[in-house]
Amino acid sequence: MRKTFLTITVLALVPLGTAACVSKSEYTKAVESAEVRYNALEAQNARLKGDLADAGKRNEQLTADQAQLERTLALKSGELGKTIVDLRQRVGALENDNTRLAREVAESNKAREEKVREVSSTYEQLVKTMKGEIDKGPGDDL
DSSP states (O other), X not given: XXXXXXXXHHHHHHHHHHHHOOOHXXXXXXXXXXXXXXXXXXXXXXXXXXXXXXXXXXXXXHHHHHHHHHHHHHHHHHHHHHHHXXXXXXXXXXXXXXXXXXXXXXXXXXXXXXXXXXXXHHHHHHHXXXXXXXXXXXXXXX
């Protein structure tokens, strides 16, 4: 029984022993391959960290540029708004002047027409008076 137990134990341990055994050259190759991969990943990590730092600096610069552009835009918008308000006020004043001048021209035309009627009336009265005197004859006044 003891011999059977020993045989079973040996048969159970042999596959474990053979499976766990790796040759030194295979182990060395695996370690070297892992080191090469590790070094490549370290270099890539360092490059990516540098890229990230550069992107952070670029982001800061772009943020500062954006803030400056927004300030400039706000100033220009304020100036443009003021200019628009000034132009609207000027247009309003010119429209008022135009209305006033149109009224003055209409009043002037009306006054001139009144004067022309008055002068025409006076002329017609003078012509009528002269015709009456001509009809009377030349000798009555002397």
